[in-house]
Amino acid sequence: MPLAGARIAVIGGGIGGLATAAFASRSGARVTVFEKSPGTDGAGIQISSNGSRLLGRLGAEVGQDPPSFSATTLTVRTHRSGQRLAQLALARSADAPYLLLRRSDLIAFLSRSAQMHGAVLVPGCSATPERRDGRFCLRAGRDEPKDFDIIIAADGRRSKSREHVLGSGENNDFVSDQRVWRALVPFEAVPAAFRGDLEAGPCLFAGPGCHVVAYALPGGDTVNLVAVVRNGRRITGNADPGGLGAAFPGWCPDIVSLLDLIPASDAGDLHRHSPLPNWSRDNLVLLGDAAHPMMPHLAQGASAALEDAWTLVELFSRISSVENAARTYERLRKPRTARLQRASEASGRLYQLASPPLRLAFQFGLAAVSRLAPFALRWWYGWIHDHDAAAVLRRR
Numbered sequence: 001m002p003l004a005g006a007r008i009a010v011i012g013g014g015i016g017g018l019a020t021a022a023f024a025s026r027s028g029a030r031v032t033v034f035e036k037s038p039g040t041d042g043a044g045i046q047i048s049s050n051g052s053r054l055l056g057r058l059g060a061e062v063g064q065d066p067p068s069f070s071a072t073t074l075t076v077r078t079h080r081s082g083q084r085l086a087q088l089a090l091a092r093s094a095d096a097p098y099l100l101l102r103r104s105d106l107i108a109f110l111s112r113s114a115q116m117h118g119a120v121l122v123p124g125c126s127a128t129p130e131r132r133d134g135r136f137c138l139r140a141g142r143d144e145p146k147d148f149d150i151i152i153a154a155d156g157r158r159s160k161s162r163e164h165v166l167g168s169g170e171n172n173d174f175v176s177d178q179r180v181w182r183a184l185v186p187f188e189a190v191p192a193a194f195r196g197d198l199e200a201g202p203c204l205f206a207g208p209g210c211h212v213v214a215y216a217l218p219g220g221d222t223v224n225l226v227a228v229v230r231n232g233r234r235i236t237g238n239a240d241p242g243g244l245g246a247a248f249p250g251w252c253p254d255i256v257s258l259l260d261l262i263p264a265s266d267a268g269d270l271h272r273h274s275p276l277p278n279w280s281r282d283n284l285v286l287l288g289d290a291a292h293p294m295m296p297h298l299a300q301g302a303s304a305a306l307e308d309a310w311t312l313v314e315l316f317s318r319i320s321s322v323e324n325a326a327r328t329y330e331r332l333r334k335p336r337t338a339r340l341q342r343a344s345e346a347s348g349r350l351y352q353l354a355s356p357p358l359r360l361a362f363q364f365g366l367a368a369v370s371r372l373a374p375f376a377l378r379w380w381y382g383w384i385h386d387h388d389a390a391a392v393l394r395r396r
Ligand SMILES: Cc1cc2nc3c(=O)[nH]c(=O)nc-3n(C[C@H](O)[C@H](O)[C@H](O)COP(=O)(O)OP(=O)(O)OC[C@H]3O[C@@H](n4cnc5c(N)ncnc54)[C@H](O)[C@@H]3O)c2cc1C
Pocket: 011, 012, 013, 014, 015, 016, 017, 034, 035, 036, 037, 038, 039, 044, 045, 046, 047, 125, 126, 127, 128, 154, 155, 156, 157, 159, 160, 180, 182, 226, 287, 288, 289, 290, 296, 299, 300, 301, 302, 303, 304, 305
């Protein structure tokens, strides 16, 4: 359908929902975004080339708007000595950099971008799809349900809209055995040996049953830390757990001192997810984590949501029937996101290998690749980072 004048409702003002609103309003649609609890999450986020390429289409200027910094390498260090095992090249081109930024800055950029073209953001308002006469309308807050041509549910991993698409009883969300801690710590707390790596990009410390990712945020004075522990429930079960460092016995003291800045009680569960059978029903379409939540180990959830947003809006503007456009979106996006879901889980297992011979083989292999072919990571992750959603549509 031509998008000019089309009435589009978006449930959820996260990265996926706001990017959809920004792309659709640029195409002339009348977009309303309902967000039940607008957050001010200052934590960091990595947006790899496949996502940043699409931010560029919304006018993002590298480094400036949203404030970000372009990572050039991914460093992997051992857990025991903290020694550098591998340093692999990341970014490929200036128009598709590997960005490190604050979530709140990305949300602010996407909100501005959507509003600049007329999208209306309704904060503090929970919205629910309701089915009437064979299609969906939307109840926002306590208002009477309203008609929209398209309802896009970007309501996150715990999406309630998913039930309306799948029918109740379907579940693809399982609590994993992994717990996650996220924290912002001052850059000056980072041991001198790691500072250079963190200034060049993300640094992964990989150990048996746990791993840690750290990277510097724009401005240079803050570091984003993510720590993942298998069977982490035991740590938070302790009545007086103190800092997280105690959960990393045998790790290099420099890393432990950083982890001690994270309160052990601030944990979240990580969830495993299997691909959904379908993402749309009539005029209701799932997007981002609502459609394909994934483990964070490849840092791809938000970039995949940006790819969804671009693809869905383009298809709506090219295909006259909403249902056909939604089916084409599913057909194009599902194989990739299912692969990302599987690969994210597998990466977590690899980082956290517990068997000493397998760990050694992994470390040896990585060190060899880093020395002999530092650009190999680009090839290894090429299917993820080089993905160009626009090129996929051209080939369709
Ligand atoms: C520890 C961790 C680290 C991560 N790091 C990265 C990373 O570096 N790079 C990356 O690409 N991804 C990363 N991710 C994944 C990424 O955060 C998500 O994939 C991404 O935020 C999904 O965006 P979304 O818009 O689909 O959903 P969300 O960001 O969850 O947004 C959904 C929004 O919908 C709102 N909402 C829900 N229900 C309703 C309702 N009924 N009415 C109105 N509003 C509603 C919610 O309040 C929320 O704001 C990470 C995830 C974790 C857990």
